[in-house]
Amino acid sequence: MADTTLTWLGHSAFRLDTAGGKRIYVDPFLNGNPTCPEGERDPERADVVALTHGHGDHVGDTVAIAQKHGSTVVAIVELSHWLGTQGVDGAKLPGPNKGGTVDVDGVKFTLTVAFHSGSGPDGSYVGEPSGLIVETEDGKTLYFAGDTCMFGDMALIARVYKPDLSILPIGDHYTMGPREAAVALELLQAKRCVPCHWGTFPVLTGTPAELQKLAPNVKVEQIEPGESVTV
Secondary structure, three states: OOOOEEEEOOOOOEEEEOOOOOEEEEOOOOOOOOOOOHHHOOOOOOOEEEOOOOOHHHHOOHHHHHHHHOOEEEOOHHHHHHHHHOOOOHHHOOOOOEOOEEEEOOEEEEEEEOOOOOOOOOOOOOOOOEEEEEEOOOOOEEEEOOOOOOOOOHHHHHHHHOOOEEEEEOOOOOOOOHHHHHHHHHHOOOOEEEEEOOOOOOOOOOOHHHHHHHOOOOEEOOOOOOOEEEO
């Protein structure tokens, strides 16, 4: 069986290629994302799209991807309903809520708590923001925190899900910066972290190097858009 790999596409967009051959996009803000590599802006296939929340820089190209590839879209129930009104096939919208898990061909998706504001790209109500736990067919577990600030119940996420890889925002201003992210890694008992939501726009000033200084016992994967890590 091949490795499960995670590719950063800039901002909070990721492509996850599982050991079982599934291709999953998380928060696929591709077109309009100034840091997304040109060759990654038109996915050749997508089995699943998973969303943490409804902001435009996370929903991104979800509708176009789902319509082109018939992708299942995992998003909180209200956001799923909104996506259905935008042309995503309702049969491909399982619509879980926080604490709920859905299994898509052997890959499990669970929504967790996240703390920040939220709305749809058009300003409509699309449910509360969430984090996302993805468990692949080979038992690897990833935690995508979304745009959250640090919060104490990350310790419960560690206790229940034991993520192998934590994907945290570090840009500051709209999300937590490196100082809060370092504490989040402590709460998560993390050994490895992929930072995101940094470097896209000038206001996002946090850097992986700063996080690594504050969390010396964690391997901070300092990758650039288009680069991958093995989970």
